[in-house]
Amino acid sequence: MTEQPHGTRVGVDIGGTFTDVVAVRDGEVTVTKTPSTPDEPERGVMNGLDESEAAAGYAPDAVDFFSHGTTVATNAVLEGTWADTALVTTEGFRDALEIGRQDRPDIYDFDAEKAEPVVPRDRRFTVPERLDERGTVLRELDEDAVREVAAAIDGTGVSAVAVCLLFAFENPTHERRVAEILREELPDVSVSRSSTVLPEIREYERSVTTSLNAALKPVMSDYVGDLEREVRGRGVDAAVKLMQSNGGLIDADAARERPVNTLLSGPAAGVQGATHVADRAGYSDLITMDMGGTSCDVSLVQDGEPVVSTDVAVGDYTVGVPMIDVHTVGSGGGSVAWVDAGGALRVGPRSAGADPGPICYGRGGERPTTTDAHLLLGRIDPEGFLPEDRDVGVADVRAAFAELGDELGMGPEETAQGVLDVANANMGRALRVVSVERGHDPREFALVAFGGAGPLHAPTLAAELDVPTVLVPRTAGALSALGLLISDVGYDYSQSMVRPWAGVDAETVATAFAELRAEGDSELAAEDVLPARREFERVADLRYEGQSFDVSVPLPDGEVDDGMLATIERRFHERHESRYGHADPEEPVELVTLRLHARGVVDSPETAAVAADGTVADAVAERREVRFAGDAYDAPIYDRDLLPAGGEFDGPAVVEGPESTVVLRPGQSAEVDPDGTLVVDTGVAK
């Protein structure tokens, strides 16, 4: 993987507004940002590479590691621009994909709408066949009927087919045979089957995931083809790797087969980047907070591993493949402040976005936003921030807050402070619930803040949640791109085997894991991962009989034998106790799913420490009046690039960097670590 240790590594992350490129060359980290080109994303990638090569001074053929965070699959889902797809399922279950779980999306809103089924009803077909819950054949597959269905599918003109039969995770024979026949009859149509995409119990979630995978395959295949051609065309020889939602990289061919695994590619890379930076600063239990213009993505990291979930919603669809659990709150720098019908001050969820954006962007925004509030309170540099060529000044921002304040009986600065208090209350509520739902107390975590607006809010937000430490990475504005460079290659495999634990024998489990591992070995080998660099993590999902919530139990190293089964069961009870607050070792347990994570270890690039010469005092660019809670302070404004490693300073203070601004309240302090990460002591007793 790293045959040329002194080569250049490049990570390219496409976001909604910017395409970020991070290049690491001889330990030097260079970040460049160019506008994204949503209609033709690969063009934005090429523009970004042009800029990066110029800024960091490397030639395309020096690139020995190229990884990419893509929004192609995500956008296709959010916009419904996937390929026309058919579904083949068990007789009697044609509508399971459309009915879903029967709950409606909003309890009180009469205008609420269910998600459109991924495959419309006239393209859903059934075949006579049936398995029972152990995978025993109750009714043989009618192959003639399958051929008839193939002919009907041919008439619909679709380019993809999903196959999802009942209990195929227990016994994939029928699904395999259906797929074979479809491939014979429809050679130009790509086929996805549930027993490879997501061999897990619950027919609705499995068929949504399989159908989405099928529908995204043509989209992803086109994009990856274009991207590879362009990248090769400019002289980059390194394999193109893509980030998956689980935080692991895969090669381009694997992404073509499993596009559904890339739905949270960019956000997952951001969490990986945050985890890496925090690990180097000595922190492993984290809440990450990526706040941009319109929203804030929140995730949990425990023991240095991002929390992965198998029921994350993307747009209107809950997708069953493992994804880093990203919770989105509608609160960003562009969130608009307003007074509602009951006279309360509200912030968001409406956002001014990037265009027109906050008033202070000078692009015609007229409603005050959280970014404007920061500006009025002195936390953002009016000189550096306001565009010179635009006709907007602090006075305009103050006037807007004065107008808003009139409705509330408050002055402009007081109103701006109120806007930040309300925005923090919104986010604080989300952060608390996200951690409490997982059974954690946010006070035991460090908050890692990134994205353009995260570091502005994080120290105050952390203090309100009693979180003692905030970390602000040096590349806070392009952390996803950095995450692309430090992640391992990673594949997830699973196999549902729902049965009483008492009846599970070691050999069955060992055999199932051996099969999953064989798949992992072959995929890692296809990516040229040497055997010594392959790691496999085995997990068993168990639950109490009759329960519906599984607990994942990692297996210890070694052969699966009776002793290991006993260990798994003991650990299940322990984990159940810690996660759900109760356990009962007498209660019968059942096995649900076996999982294997196959990892191809990638060495993280060496990055140079920030200079330790110079003093904190030298880094003071100016002093400015900054307001906190109604009081004005004469606060130092630090230039982040000049802060030396090991430097310490106290709040109130503002740290301005090229990508983000950090605001420390009175009573808080910060230290610069060797990577340049700001480690903020929020003033809360640990």
Next chain:
Amino acid sequence: MSADPAAGDDAEVDPVTLEVVRNGCVAVAEEMNANLVRTGYSPNIKERRDCSCALFGADGEMVSQAENMPVHLGAMPFSVRAAVDAFEGDLNPGDAILLNDPFRGGAHLPDLTLVSPVFADPESDDPRLVAYAANRAHHADIGGSTAGSVAADSTEIYQEGLRIPPVKLIEDGEIDDDVFGMILANVRTPDERRGDVRAQEAANETARERVHGMVDEYGADTLEAAFEAVKDYSERRMRSELEAFPDGTYEFSDLLDDDGRGNEDLPVEVEVTVDGDEVGVDFAGTAPQTEGPINAVLAVTSSATYYAVRCVTDPEIPPNHGCYRPISIDAPERSLVNPEPPAAVVGGNLETSQRVTDVVLGAFATEAPERVLAACQGTMNNVTFGGTDPRGEDGDGADGEPYAFYETQGGGFGGRAGKDGMDGVHVHMSNTMNTPAEVLETAYPLRILRYSLRPDSGGAGEFRGGLGLRRDIEVRDHTARFSLLADRQRHAPYGLEGGDEGERGAAYLYDDADAYDAAADDDAADAGEKLPQKSVHDLPPGSVVSIRTPGAGGYGDPDERAPTAIDRDLRLGKLTPAAALARYGVDEGSSSAGRTQSDDADPADLDGE
């Protein structure tokens, strides 16, 4: 929460503190709910989320709520009131009151509510009461004549399970084992009940901890003032919404099919009077309380009414006591919507609550149909299977375990001004998730043979009603006790503005697979036995029950329906050519749509046509 509260000791609450504290109160309820779902023991709480949590002020008025189930919305204040009435002056830090008595603060017996007082300074000699935390969870069994405690044939509350008036289950942090032991001795699955009640206790503890944090931050005086401000805020918004609604008295009535005891066509009548910024809802004319188990206690009737008013006004208004101040409810005593003991009530919460919603919404629709929608399916289609699982661990049935399986079924969502209704969802007072077929078949000796939408079941209209569902369940190798509690099988969901009624529900029993297959192949929906909508049966091995849930009413004149919408329904097989001709005058030949292979082309789907 602001580290520097703008509010001072004079307990003035400014607009920022109002919004910050309001967020804080909602966060308390949401955290309670997250903890209840997380630590809950039974699937009904963990997966179906049939539970709700709320925070109340010291005056017993609700300040915030995290609800999963609309039917819990307005009912919990009755629980807190009952708990306070029972123990006023005798509530101390660490106490918690348990209740389920529908006639003293409950709704129906499976819903257990736990109310915990919260004191500002619990360690002091004279602790100050500042709040109550309360949560309600639907327990999978609370005793009574049938497993699952949803007996369709009960006539008195005594048959429905264990009735718990407000009792101090927890005193000074210690659970009263005598009381708890007595409760557990009366239920079928005591371990599960113990676990679920413990989760309810933990949820209230979460609230205690968080309210203590708010007291530390703001002081008890300011917090109390902020609670009041939060309620006043919702009240202002509710009043301004009602003010905008035209004054007048609006009447509506509808019928419940029967009570399962031969008493049919039971009217639910309402007169809704909007007067300035207030609304009065009077159920005079509604049927007297009845023998069968469909009596809705006042808490349930109130919940359904509040839900309807909330939907018709602005659903964004934060739900708390302030919302209810402008709403007055009159329900005649000893009626279907305000019964006296010992009425059987389990279906009041499930079925009658839906009809109450239908009539209150129908009354509003007489003035402003565009703000309402045609009738949804109007039932929860409750089914319960119980018996002994013949599959032992070795499949020999030797160590068969007793089981009870309860689920409700979605159906059509009403046609709306501008939109068709949703197909196959839970409506109004319910919003649970279904049990996946694979999970169901793994856990219980039952098999799902078909799970589909019912073509043509949505009432025709410019915007058609949502489709009902069909779910066919086979009993495997044992005799199962089956209870059905459903409605809208005699009286169809109404249409609005010229839209047609939705198709009624039905349930059929087929003796064995051959009879079922015959019915599936031929036009023989009635090859099966039609089951009364509220009934209990012993189902023999191999028999099949087919549940057909109602479609919803349509909205607007069917003649106005866009041809593209008709074509689309034809193409998707949601409308048959025969129905297209009958309802919309569209001839098959004139449509561009051709049907492809279908799961449900068999006429058995078209029962009741």
